[in-house]
Amino acid sequence: MTAPVLPPRQIFWTRRRVKSLVVQAVFLGGLAWLFYFLFANTTANLQRQGIASGFGFLSQRAGFDVSLSFLPFTSDSSYGRAFWVAVVNALVLSALGIVLATVLGFGLGLARVSKNWLIARLATVYIEIFRNIPLLLQLFFWYFAILRQLPGPKESLVLADLVILNNRGLYMPRPQVDQSGWVIMVCFAAGLCMALVMTLRARQQRLKTGHGPKCWFWWPIGLFALPLTAYVLSGASLSFVIPELRGFNYRGGMLMLPEMLAALLGLGFYISAAIGEIVRSGIQGVDRGQVEAASALGLGRRDIMRLVVLPQAMRIIIPPLATQYLSLAKNTSLAAAIAFPEIISIVAGTTLTQTGQALEAITLAMLFYMSVSLSIAAVMNFLNYRVLRHGN
Amino acid sequence: MATDHTAFLPPPVVSAGPLAWMRRNLFTDWRQTALTLIVLYAVIRGVPPLLGWLFVDATWQGTRDDCVANGGACWAFVSARWGQFIYGFYPADERWRVNVTFAMLALSVVPLVLPMVRGKGWIIGFLLTLYPVLAFCLLYGGVFGLPVVETARWGGFMLTLVVAITGIVGSLPIGILLALGRRSNMPAIRTFCTLFIELFRAVPLITVLFMASVMLPLFLPTGFSLDKLLRALIGVAVFNGALMAEVVRGGLQAIPKGQYEAATAAGMGYWRMMGFVILPQALRLVIPGLVNTWVAIIKDTTLVLIIGLFDLLGIVQAGVADANWLSASVTKTGYVFAAMGFWILCFSLSRYSMYLERRLGLGASR
Numbered sequence: 001m002t003a004p005v006l007p008p009r010q011i012f013w014t015r016r017r018v019k020s021l022v023v024q025a026v027f028l029g030g031l032a033w034l035f036y037f038l039f040a041n042t043t044a045n046l047q048r049q050g051i052a053s054g055f056g057f058l059s060q061r062a063g064f065d066v067s068l069s070f071l072p073f074t075s076d077s078s079y080g081r082a083f084w085v086a087v088v089n090a091l092v093l094s095a096l097g098i099v100l101a102t103v104l105g106f107g108l109g110l111a112r113v114s115k116n117w118l119i120a121r122l123a124t125v126y127i128e129i130f131r132n133i134p135l136l137l138q139l140f141f142w143y144f145a146i147l148r149q150l151p152g153p154k155e156s157l158v159l160a161d162l163v164i165l166n167n168r169g170l171y172m173p174r175p176q177v178d179q180s181g182w183v184i185m186v187c188f189a190a191g192l193c194m195a196l197v198m199t200l201r202a203r204q205q206r207l208k209t210g211h212g213p214k215c216w217f218w219w220p221i222g223l224f225a226l227p228l229t230a231y232v233l234s235g236a237s238l239s240f241v242i243p244e245l246r247g248f249n250y251r252g253g254m255l256m257l258p259e260m261l262a263a264l265l266g267l268g269f270y271i272s273a274a275i276g277e278i279v280r281s282g283i284q285g286v287d288r289g290q291v292e293a294a295s296a297l298g299l300g301r302r303d304i305m306r307l308v309v310l311p312q313a314m315r316i317i318i319p320p321l322a323t324q325y326l327s328l329a330k331n332t333s334l335a336a337a338i339a340f341p342e343i344i345s346i347v348a349g350t351t352l353t354q355t356g357q358a359l360e361a362i363t364l365a366m367l368f369y370m371s372v373s374l375s376i377a378a379v380m381n382f383l384n385y386r387v388l389r390h391g392n
Numbered sequence: 393m394a395t396d397h398t399a400f401l402p403p404p405v406v407s408a409g410p411l412a413w414m415r416r417n418l419f420t421d422w423r424q425t426a427l428t429l430i431v432l433y434a435v436i437r438g439v440p441p442l443l444g445w446l447f448v449d450a451t452w453q454g455t456r457d458d459c460v461a462n463g464g465a466c467w468a469f470v471s472a473r474w475g476q477f478i479y480g481f482y483p484a485d486e487r488w489r490v491n492v493t494f495a496m497l498a499l500s501v502v503p504l505v506l507p508m509v510r511g512k513g514w515i516i517g518f519l520l521t522l523y524p525v526l527a528f529c530l531l532y533g534g535v536f537g538l539p540v541v542e543t544a545r546w547g548g549f550m551l552t553l554v555v556a557i558t559g560i561v562g563s564l565p566i567g568i569l570l571a572l573g574r575r576s577n578m579p580a581i582r583t584f585c586t587l588f589i590e591l592f593r594a595v596p597l598i599t600v601l602f603m604a605s606v607m608l609p610l611f612l613p614t615g616f617s618l619d620k621l622l623r624a625l626i627g628v629a630v631f632n633g634a635l636m637a638e639v640v641r642g643g644l645q646a647i648p649k650g651q652y653e654a655a656t657a658a659g660m661g662y663w664r665m666m667g668f669v670i671l672p673q674a675l676r677l678v679i680p681g682l683v684n685t686w687v688a689i690i691k692d693t694t695l696v697l698i699i700g701l702f703d704l705l706g707i708v709q710a711g712v713a714d715a716n717w718l719s720a721s722v723t724k725t726g727y728v729f730a731a732m733g734f735w736i737l738c739f740s741l742s743r744y745s746m747y748l749e750r751r752l753g754l755g756a757s758r
Contacts, residue, residue, distance in 0.1 A: 020577065024579070041613050137727065333596040362603050373594040
């Protein structure tokens with residue numbers, strides 16, 4: 001009778017494991033010592049320089065004005081309020097920049113693969129110029145060399161008496177509705193929902209049966225016809241406040257400050273060049289056989305691009321596109337250099353100088369950027385998941 | 393029943409020559425023709441005024457008043473400030489030291505670009521280790537009997553190169569260590585490296601530079617102070633190290649498991665395996681990615697002007713604000729000049745990266 005073969009005894013304390021544990025213990029110990037060292041130095045330094053610590057300053061009176069604010073803000077408002085003003089400004093700039101960069105970037109990407117030699121070349125030139133010049137330099141160029149050098153209000157550049165550009169900024173007509181204006185907004189929202197629902201239903205049906213009802217006409221109906229009917233029927237008055245030259249300046253209308261315009265142009269053009277390259281490589285990454293097969297089925301060039309190539313290219317495009325959106329949101333911080341009131345200029349600039357609380361100010365700024373990065377990453381991951389899973 | 397189709401074929405259209413090329417590439421159908429004509433009109437309207445501004449109406453010598461009178465670019469401003477744009481406030485008698493540093497860099501970069509030169513590894517090794525030390529000794533002085541030039545006097549293109557090269561050279565070892573740490577088996581080290589990388593990737597470089605310029609002095613013992621430039625350089629190197637780590641990690645992940653196993657079977661320890669087997673292959677794989685990160689680093693060097701250092705852009709900005717030159721044409725010229733400088737650097741580097749990508753790709757498929 002032979003003894004059963006036992007598996008070799010597993011020793012927990014192998015040399016390797018002990019070594020690994022020792023290395024980690026030493027590492028953690030060193031890290032703890034480093035943090036203690038920095039903490040001790042910091043408290044000593046703060047005490048010596050008489051700087052307060054903690055976030056108590058957020059409720060104190062800020063005492064400075066902000067040139068652009070979407071929230072009510074005066075110099076009597078608190079530092080905390082100023083922080084939120086900066087957050088909203090940065091988010092608005094990021095959102096507008098993302099829209100501009102995406103529209104331009106997709107246009108550029110399509111132009112790069114265009115059969116039209118001239119258009120493909122021009123798109124290449126644009127991309128190579130804008131992506132190889134530092135963003136900060138582009139911002140300076142738009143702000144100091146172009147927008148600030150524009151003539152004053154009296155000699156403004158005027159487009160059809162509606163859009164006015166001078167060294168105070170870009171003036172546009174502002175839509176104004178009276179009390180019953182909400183009816184139009186509700187109809188617009190309802191129309192949008194309707195068009196979306198019809199499109200989704202049509203697509204579901206097409207996926208199930210292979211034949212879907214035509215649905216494109218729901219969009220003009222929902223977005224234009226319905227609100228327009230409501231506008232006529234409800235008798236609401238919609239008017240545009242047109243900027244007018246009164247005295248030395250234009251009054252009325254919407255004003256986009258030169259800081260905002262320069263930041264938007266700089267960010268939008270810079271990131272659009274990167275997006276253009278991403279879109280191009282996405283389109284070229286789609287298997288050539290797909291185009292040939294679609295062509296054999298009798299689809300036209302536009303339909304091939306819209307129905308066959310782009311939906312597949314999106315799978316390649318979305319992950320690097322997310323990186324570019326992230327980069328755009330982080331790069332809004334550079335607008336601080338042209339006095340656009342965002343996080344860096346308000347929190348790490350004015351607030352830090354006035355209160356001297358460097359630790360808290362920088363931490364606040366970093367927390368803001370981290371939460372923006374995480375949110376964009378989460379949204380794009382979700383989108384990526386949808387595209388990978390369900391196709392278009 | 394056979395039909396002779398050839399009889400009905402139309403005469404052949406022109407299929408070669410410039411006319412055919414234009415029909416194929418510019419005037420395919422009415423839509424393309426319309427697009428071409430619109431774009432052509434815009435180009436004809438836009439390009440001659442631009443060239444006129446750059447060359448024809450430009451002022452090559454003179455003062456601000458000449459520039460304002462001519463209405464074109466004010467190259468006179470650039471040539472008047474040339475010394476400052478290149479050397480910053482570096483003493484005129486000592487500028488040869490900067491020239492020697494530039495020359496050493498140029499002499500080592502040229503053979504790197506030529507395909508037939510052998511021993512590129514040695515040149516890269518020299519550039520990444522010995523060169524920064526030599527350059528620092530030359531620029532700062534205090535050794536070999538060279539007088540000390542304080543970093544406060546460094547500026548212009550020279551400072552841009554100093555920040556860029558420190559960023560490139562410093563971020564590589566930091567990136568490699570962080571990438572190895574992120575793939576380590578030890579949970580404590582892995583967690584730390586992951587957190588470190590993700591933290592720095594989630595924030596913009598400006599916050600890190602602010603951290604280096606206003607928070608770092610608070611962290612250090614009382615009475616111990618670091619040079620302003622040095623603090624900025626630390627910030628740039630650590631920030632880009634975190635970006636570099638992700639590039640290197642991509643390479644590490646692409647190395648097949650068999651390589652690790654073979655190295656272990658050959659009795660190699662961790663550092664030996666990484667240093668002699670894994671990293672040489674992994675870094676080779678990610679060379680294009682590394683060069684792209686370098687382009688980003690060069691573009692990001694401009695941010696140091698926000699914490700009060702005068703790099704090329706910073707010194708141009710200070711120059712166009714000078715009361716003697718203040719005018720629209722000087723402002724435009726200054727920024728266009730700086731843009732040209734950065735564009736040449738970044739464009740050539742990105743072209744080089746594409747060339748490498750093609751070459752390495754060829755090598756892999758052979």
